[in-house]
Amino acid sequence: MAEFKKITEQASLHDHLEQQSTGALLRGINQEDKKVAEAVGKVVPQLEKLVDALAVRFRKGGRLFYIGAGTSGRLGILDASEIPPTFGMPHDRVIGLIAGGDGAIRKAVEFAEDNTIQAWKDLMEFNINSNDTVVGIAASGTTPYVLGGVKDAKENGLLTAGITNNPGSPLATSVDIPIEIEVGPEFVTGSTRMKSGTSQKLALNMISTALMIKIGRVKGNKMVDMQLSNNKLVDRGTRYLVEALDMDYASAERALKKYGSVREAISQLKR
Template identity: 55%
Template sequence: MNQKVTEQPSRYNDLEKMSIKELLGSINKEDQTVPVAVEAALSQIEGLVDAIVDRMLSGGRLFYIGAGTSGRLGILDASEIPPTYGMPPGVVIGVIAGGNKAITTPVENAEDDEEQGWNDLKEHNVSEKDVVVGVAASGTTPYVIGALRHCQANNIVTGSISCNPDADISKVADHPVEVIVGPEFVTGSTRMKSGTAQKLVLNMISTTVMIQMGRVEGNRMVNMQLTNDKLIDRGTRMIMDRTGITDYERAKQLLLEKGSVKLAIDAVS
């Protein structure tokens, strides 16, 4: 079996002998290659997003499932959907090998269990209406591959995000996305370029899906939750901009009364 690209030796050596300036410059140089690799995968991402939108507009949900850094990135993306777009919790769900403890603490051997991923999905009553996206930089994580294999056997649409060509996970994904970023700056440290690539792709997926589902108007997050003073101020200024209301306190009162920018604007229109 060929060595995975994500495990190939770094293009840099003797890192411990580099100055801080050299280390930062070299890391930055490598990071600049990531968006180019993402661009090469845009058609794959488009196919996955199209499938997600189709299912979610029909009442389905989006699941991200992963282990380690990949799992944490999925949970991060999922957790930001309710406050940013006003979607109820449970519409976009992140699942990680080892459970919630694994968000902050590594859980030994959790990613090696081929059956546990499917068991974790079943706790959320995953069904044919949903889409499950496996996130695995290596593309070989048994926890994730096993989950996607079970999903396909149960007619659930699957996607994947990995950073190796012809990855094992791609074989169990209806819509595989492979972002080939090359060897890591620190050999095998896939939390670096691979993690950055995964974060970029997850941002693109969730943002595009939410726009397609009508959670953005113009370029504004009109359904964001009013969870702090900054967001209330932002929402108030959106209302003033969109409605012509010039009194800040009046716009703010309307926002708090209606509960969202969209509802406040609709009340004035």
């Protein structure tokens, strides 16, 4: 195995940033960002392996847990929080945990990420079991909170995966499915909230969306189980029914409100 090097800590390819114009700074950031999607594309086989394994476990009642610290933890929580409104899933099927607890979502908790045993304690509060999957997220691949969590999860028979931006990192070598997204040095040296964070967001979008499609939460290309929690979503659902059933808007809206979801409305009206 090649020697592990922290690419995320290597010097930026851009220098004298404080001397650059605003336009030059923005173009430089954009130039680096263009590399991210290509880097994520290279790990599609690993993402595919994870999604297929997740789908099997989900059908058995398993859950998906994201664990991370700082930006990585917040991105996991963001992805998890969007599953119920988008796909109508219960809040307890995809769960994001961050080092330092919910307070760390808004404000950093000092040294919380350095605790190697806290992640497993956090997971145990959910009565975690062998049908569940733990995905550790850490740009560096060395975050103790994440490493401890995936280690304990794996030892207890759970499927583990790791999303990192440093190939060959401790996280990558300690999980069942390593997802190593090499985006290169950051525009501001070591600022992994930038390209690394963007790559993690893309990967999480792919994992959760593909999983929800695989378990039947999308019909055609429509979110038929989305929560009707505001007027925009009611309008979107109504338009889905108009298209699917060739009905007028007013009738579709009444049906949607009566049956509570696009899926149920289509099921009832096709009888």
